Amino acid sequence: MREEPTWRIPAGILGLCLGLALYGIAVAAWIAPLIARWHTLAQMPVYIALGIVWILPLRRFLIWMETGRWG
Template structure:
């Protein structure tokens, strides 16, 4: 447990919210014209995958917010 506050946590939260907003706007802008004519089940699968895709870099980002290092810290 750290004893001193760090700038990375508030910066990381703001950065995460900004990145997710940009990601959502890009998906909302470009996905419907590409997949709008597809069957509903296919569209559902695409939107579920796109909705979970942002989780891929989240682990490393949260580790950076806590430790200042990108990725799993080596012991």
């Protein structure tokens, strides 16, 4: 365990919130109009995939927050 607090955790949380907000705005602005006329069941897999995609780079980001390294 860490002996001292680090600046990476609060900075990482703020960065994560900002990045997720920007991702949500981008999806709402660009993807939603493209698939708005599709049937609801056709839209569902797109939104499920987009809901999972943002998690993929999160592992390395959390490792950086804890250790300071990207790996």
